[in-house]
Amino acid sequence: MRRGGSPAVPGPGPAARDTRQKRAIRRVLEHADRPLSPDEILAAALPHSEGLGIATVYRSLRALVDERWLSAVEVPGRPVLYERSGKSHHHHFMCDVCARVYEIEGCDVSATLPRGFRARDHDVTIYGTCRDCSANRRR
């Protein structure tokens, strides 16, 4: 059970200050109900931190991933998304219409690999129409 008290890096590093920007970004990610892109995170955090810049978002995301507070979610054909670490095993649903990515639970995968292949992990992405977009289209 790899958890890493401190990041894999040597020393504990410099100070690490608690800023309005980082608080806003963490806040957004704590309350997100789906993985978010850096742009979405910026947009959602701006109201809590006027003037927040995209560079700070990227910097904070990198730091939060390093300290394992965040996990990167990669979906085919989209930029990397971010979600809180430590969630139970789950997969993702990408809406054809709005391109948002949702988490889905209870997904079973069974595969037989060729001789000599060893599996370490897997991703499942389901494509379709999300609830909002189904409703808006009335069909």
Add this chain to the structure above:
Amino acid sequence: MRRGGSPAVPGPGPAARDTRQKRAIRRVLEHADRPLSPDEILAAALPHSEGLGIATVYRSLRALVDERWLSAVEVPGRPVLYERSGKSHHHHFMCDVCARVYEIEGCDVSATLPRGFRARDHDVTIYGTCRDCSANRRR
């Protein structure tokens, strides 16, 4: 069973010539045992068509996808790969070591989607170590 005699575009377009370059590219894809990236296709086709350029590879790939001779395969965090169309339903395995992508058959997925979500398709990507890399590492 959508097959499209002619591409979704209006007219049948201009001539369409049979060139050494296109033949080389089609040949590579016909004999590939896994989805290939544009760079891999260029490298594999070069011996059959000296001086072949990457621009021609991209042009040809686009044309072949348009006429449904090729399908694009998207894997998280990698450039788009291409494989022959018309293969039976299958998924992909990406090697952690060499980053090559293989096709795998016989993969079952079952998921329960939230109310209002409708699935249209799905992708499964399994990560691990391929046969070559397992063998080379002797462990």
Add this chain to the structure above:
DNA sequence: GTCAAATTGATAACATCTTATCATTATCAA
């Protein structure tokens, strides 16, 4: 063989996403 025009290859230009730079500002231990 001719020749209009499709195709090619080299490369510049784009698109997109991410990181580096640096002057300015904010943090927080003392």
Add this chain to the structure above:
DNA sequence: TTGATAATGATAAGATGTTATCAATTTGAC
């Protein structure tokens, strides 16, 4: 409050993948 310095924001620069440009070449109907 002070002050060393971490952090920020604007933006340039980088990385990567793909497309456009255009002169030169190749194709193929005649």
